[in-house]
Amino acid sequence: MAEFKFLQGNEACVEGAVAAGARFFAGYPITPSSEVAQAASVKLPPLGGYYIQMEDEIASMAAIIGASLSGLKSFTATSGPGFSLMQENLGMAIMGEVPCVIINVSRGGPSTGLATKQAQGDVMQSRWGTHGDHAMIVLTPSSVQECFDQTVRAFNLSEKYRCPVIVLTDKTIGHLRERIEVRGPEEIEVIDRKKPDCAPSQYKSCAPDDDGVAPLPSYGDRHLLRINSSMHGEEGFLNDSPANATALVRRLWDKIEKNVSYIGKIEGYRLEGAETVIIAFGIAARAARRAVTLARAGGIRVGLVKLLTLWPFPYAQIREALDPNCRSLLVAELNMGQLVLEVERLFKDKKILRVNKWSGEDILPGEIMAALKEAGC
Amino acid sequence: MGLTYRDYLREELFPQMWCAGCSHGISLTAVARAMAALKLDPAETVVVTGIGCWGKADDYFKTHSFHGTHGRALSFATGIKVANPRLKVLVLMGDGDGVTIGGNHFIHTARRNIDVTAVITNNFNYGMTGGQYSSSSPEGTISTTSLYGTAEPGFDICELARAAGATYVARTTPYHVTQMDKLLAEAIQHKGFSVVEIISSCPTFFARYNYKVTAVEMMRLFKERAVDRERYDALTAAEKAGCFLTGRLHREEKEDFHTKYARLQQQAKARAEREVV
Ligand code: SF4
Numbered sequence: 036m037a038e039f040k041f042l043q044g045n046e047a048c049v050e051g052a053v054a055a056g057a058r059f060f061a062g063y064p065i066t067p068s069s070e071v072a073q074a075a076s077v078k079l080p081p082l083g084g085y086y087i088q089m090e091d092e093i094a095s096m097a098a099i100i101g102a103s104l105s106g107l108k109s110f111t112a113t114s115g116p117g118f119s120l121m122q123e124n125l126g127m128a129i130m131g132e133v134p135c136v137i138i139n140v141s142r143g144g145p146s147t148g149l150a151t152k153q154a155q156g157d158v159m160q161s162r163w164g165t166h167g168d169h170a171m172i173v174l175t176p177s178s179v180q181e182c183f184d185q186t187v188r189a190f191n192l193s194e195k196y197r198c199p200v201i202v203l204t205d206k207t208i209g210h211l212r213e214r215i216e217v218r219g220p221e222e223i224e225v226i227d228r229k230k231p232d233c234a235p236s237q238y239k240s241c242a243p244d245d246d247g248v249a250p251l252p253s254y255g256d257r258h259l260l261r262i263n264s265s266m267h268g269e270e271g272f273l274n275d276s277p278a279n280a281t282a283l284v285r286r287l288w289d290k291i292e293k294n295v296s297y298i299g300k301i302e303g304y305r306l307e308g309a310e311t312v313i314i315a316f317g318i319a320a321r322a323a324r325r326a327v328t329l330a331r332a333g334g335i336r337v338g339l340v341k342l343l344t345l346w347p348f349p350y351a352q353i354r355e356a357l358d359p360n361c362r363s364l365l366v367a368e369l370n371m372g373q374l375v376l377e378v379e380r381l382f383k384d385k386k387i388l389r390v391n392k393w394s395g396e397d398i399l400p401g402e403i404m405a406a407l408k409e410a411g412c
Numbered sequence: 413m414g415l416t417y418r419d420y421l422r423e424e425l426f427p428q429m430w431c432a433g434c435s436h437g438i439s440l441t442a443v444a445r446a447m448a449a450l451k452l453d454p455a456e457t458v459v460v461t462g463i464g465c466w467g468k469a470d471d472y473f474k475t476h477s478f479h480g481t482h483g484r485a486l487s488f489a490t491g492i493k494v495a496n497p498r499l500k501v502l503v504l505m506g507d508g509d510g511v512t513i514g515g516n517h518f519i520h521t522a523r524r525n526i527d528v529t530a531v532i533t534n535n536f537n538y539g540m541t542g543g544q545y546s547s548s549s550p551e552g553t554i555s556t557t558s559l560y561g562t563a564e565p566g567f568d569i570c571e572l573a574r575a576a577g578a579t580y581v582a583r584t585t586p587y588h589v590t591q592m593d594k595l596l597a598e599a600i601q602h603k604g605f606s607v608v609e610i611i612s613s614c615p616t617f618f619a620r621y622n623y624k625v626t627a628v629e630m631m632r633l634f635k636e637r638a639v640d641r642e643r644y645d646a647l648t649a650a651e652k653a654g655c656f657l658t659g660r661l662h663r664e665e666k667e668d669f670h671t672k673y674a675r676l677q678q679q680a681k682a683r684a685e686r687e688v689v
Pocket residue numbers: 429430431433434435436465535539540613614615616617
């Protein structure tokens with residue numbers, strides 16, 4: 036049954052995880068994500084689930100990978116330097132094709148940086164933080180309700196594609212309190228991983244079906260599971276031949292990048308006739324929305340594309356949403372300009388404007404308005 | 413079920429990938445014999461490895477397996493075991509995985525008393541990357557990164573395990589195969605975190621650089637230098653330095669993490685129900 040609750044973004048992530056079926060959390064406390072761990076430690080044990088506080092973020096990431104393979108939907112939460120430590124085993128989850136969810140409540144960096152302050156500086160780390168070629172799914176909520184909804188979606192995508200999924204929030208959203216609708220598992224779509232339906236002797240841990248995803252049994256099932264972080268063939272044994280390396284890295288990439296139409300999600304606001312469109316995600320998208328409302332009231336033809344999926348970048352969806360009159364794109368983000376690099380790369384036909392801030396404070400609608408005016412909008 | 417140790421091994425993948433004379437092959441079949449002796453169900457057994465020569469051992473087992481990043485094997489194993497306590501989880505690591513890069517995970521797994529078995533082959537160096545010194549290399553070790561010897565002492569893995577809270581600790585060598593079989597079976601059966609250190613020979617690097625002997629002579633060395641508790645206690649400090657104390661070194665009955673956690677879940681559930689009422 037749906038309930039209305041007054042929650043923090045961090046708490047809403049845990050409500051979403053539980054509704055999606057998560058029963059295992061491993062983590063290490065770090066500001067500003069600690070409330071995710073706290074809420075998980077309260078919610079999971081009465082449900083027969085597990086909260087385990089590990090010795091660091093490397094071990095936290097490892098434990099959720101292990102638990103997921105034993106059949107429990109698993110997640111962790113972190114921020115800043117903790118997210119950097121998770122990069123090693125994020126790669127493991129990609130290579131081993133292990134469903135799991137990472138809530139990254141971003142804060143100011145580099146290093147221990149602005150531990151208690153706001154930033155969106157992990158646009159690129161969340162995409163490319165672990166080494167090697169890989170695809171990554173990164174979802175970006177901009178409200179407490181979306182923390183719930185996007186965490187549910189993160190679990191569903193991780194189960195569907197056998198991969199880690201990052202929910203990238205930020206300090207402000209994580210600590211913001213809003214009234215939200217917490218829906219029960221029966222009221223939301225819950226996707227569970229595909230299990231093998233062949234005879235156990237026929238099963239190969241890494242042999243994909245037509246959708247590029249291999250069925251995944253749990254440790255303890257009759258189908259013997261072989262997970263391998265090194266370059267491997269269909270049976271999970273080391274295979275570092277050039278042909279196999281080329282094919283495996285390609286498959287892991289394609290199973291995500293070829294499904295952007297399903298994974299990608301944006302929300303448009305007042306795009307009709309918009310000559311300038313703001314592209315933003317997370318808290319910055321809320322300031323942008325206010326700026327659009329104000330600008331429209333003053334007769335400026337501005338709209339907003341809010342990204343609910345940051346990566347894979349939902350290029351086609353954005354392109355389709357833009358009005359034929361759109362001439363410029365303004366990227367508003369709490370960093371020195373990361374998302375804008377992707378926008379510049381893909382929208383060479385538009386004039387690209389930037390609003391950036393890395394002071395530890397949020398972007399204000401007035402600052403976006405000022406940028407619009409300065410650009411002559 | 414009537415399985416023999418050969419039923420746990422993928423003999424079709426032999427010969428093993430290790431160098432001629434490497435003792436890992438002996439340890440591999442000993443682990444398989446322990447599995448057979450305990451009649452482990454391969455579908456309820458998970459072999460977890462990290463990176464290194466011994467880290468390739470998972471390839472040879474017909475059980476569930478997990479081969480992951482260097483040093484994190486115990487953390488993966490913690491997740492695997494906590495999420496499904498029915499499983500038997502064997503974590504095969506070298507001295508690098510086990511107590512060097514993975515040292516932090518090792519002491520915390522011991523402290524939590526997670527019911528998994530760590531089988532640590534200690535060859536006092538990194539074989540796979542070309543014979544560099546590790547945190548178990550004795551002071552003065554000659555290796556490819558310490559041609560002048562090392563200026564740091566090595567960990568005593570068993571002492572470390574015991575001090576950190578492991579509830580079963582044993583040490584053996586590839587020469588003492590009967591003892592190895594027995595200790596491995598005991599460790600796997602033990603409820604709680606168990607550690608079996610297998611003093612190992614890396615004839616390609618450590619043995620060649622430090623003892624200047626062949627694989628066969630290393631076996632003689634193991635035979636001569638491994639002593640049980642009684643003999644060890646009678647030795648002088650100088651004599652002890654050249655010996656390995658072997659056998660079961662520690663065993664205590666203590667509730668493992670999962671037993672305690674299951675109780676905590678029950679209490680949490682009762683409290684949640686009370687609060688709803
Ligand atoms: S390098 Fe040493 S440890 Fe590695 S396989 Fe060769 S002998 Fe064994």
